[in-house]
Amino acid sequence: MRKIYLFLGIMLVLGACSKDAMKTYDGDNYLQFVKVVTDSSVCSFLAYPNDNELEFPVEVEVIGLPSEREQEYKISVDQEKSTATTANYRLPEKFTMKPGKVRDTCRIAFIKTEEISNVALRLYLKLEPTADFMLGQTECRSAIIYVSNVVAKPxxxxxxxTRDYLxxxxDKKYRLFIQETGKADIxxxxxxxxxxxxxxxxxxxxxxxxxxEMVREDDGTEMTVALVVG
Incomplete structure (x- = not known):
């Protein structure tokens, strides 16, 4: 009989722990960028020579359960770690996660200036806690975007x-690649x-x-692609 009571006692404790864990999980939602901070992105105007402004997508995700209501999250710019200024970008006034969703794509507007035609500029974004969201994994709390109109190895x-594909x-190959594919970032x-x-x-x-009309590199050699198509 003592063994039965002991077993029931253990089950009650485990059940209580499980309920507490579920309550905690339901109560705390965490937000993070989809990409880790070391995996930086590039917004290049090279593929859009006639555009003076581009919208660049940045994805965030919820670690937790979707909400039945709209939730607000906050993205700010770390000025000390950024070389881009407000003349080069524009952030939305408000960021919201739609009801029932656990992922959102916010769009950062980048502006073509004379400065980015000379050097790539860095925009360092960071998430901040709100009443709706705590911060997720440390390596996913920030995002780095380089914006430029300069031809440079991405x-x-x-x-x-290099080995298996292109x-x-x-610089000449990259410029032609953008021209023929319309892609500057992959x-x-x-x-x-x-x-x-x-x-x-x-x-x-x-x-x-x-x-x-063989395409040649600047040194006169034939421009080639490594990919073998069978």
């Missing part, structure tokens, strides 16, 4: 991209996207070669 053109980087972990745009650029180079 962060996504990694050794893997081949050796050059997720280097997205194999399908990398392959798709590498094939488009490979076909462009082959078409020029077939027309006796």
């Amino acid at each position: 962060n996504w053109w990694t050794d893997k991209v 081949g050796k980087y050059s 997720d280097s972990d997205n194999v399908e996207e990398l392959r798709y745009y590498s094939i488009i650029f490979k076909h462009y180079l082959q078409k020029k070669k077939d027309a006796n």
